[in-house]
Amino acid sequence: LRLPLMPFFRGVTDAQAVAYSTSSSSATLPVTIACAEENLGVDKSIAGSVLPLGATINMDGTAIYIGMVALFGAQALGVDVSLGQYVLVAVMATLVSIGAAGIPSAGLLLSGMALQQVGIPQETAYLVIGFILPFDRLLDMMRTLTNVTGDATVATAVAKWENEFDYDIYIARDPV
Structure with missing residues (x-):
């Protein structure tokens, strides 16, 4: 993918915090979708299809x-x-x-x-x-954190491969 890692972790921090505190990938899903769209530059159609699937099977x-x-x-x-x-x-x-x-x-x-x-x-x-x-x-908190981070990683990769990725949003210094 050849993307810098720091913007990714900065962009997914909110989803990781919710995942850590709830220990539930399903409960974290709305925050993960928001982080993917607003902070990682993932297109809405990719985030809306990849992340719910990932929350279900990507453990x-x-x-x-x-x-x-x-x-x-x-x-x-x-x-x-x-x-x-x-x-x-x-x-x-x-x-x-x-x-x-x-x-x-x-x-x-x-x-x-x-x-x-x-x-x-x-x-x-x-x-x-x-x-x-x-x-x-x-x-369990760490397991869920790993699961949600993996979901966001896959969504970012799919968005980049499908040319549905906004690099300018991804590298923005201040995540939303």
């Missing part, structure tokens, strides 16, 4: 989290994980995150399946999830 932070929970559980319990299981967890985390709801703590509820994929019994998986639960609110 980058959730996919990373599910994989990390599975590997944390395996390492904490001394379970040996084969290369095939690593690949299986990565594929499963990606697919499960696509179907995850844009609501708080959805990733925690889905991580039990990943724990079972690395050979952790269901009862023990619940113990691992119970250990993570007190910290999940902070982790």
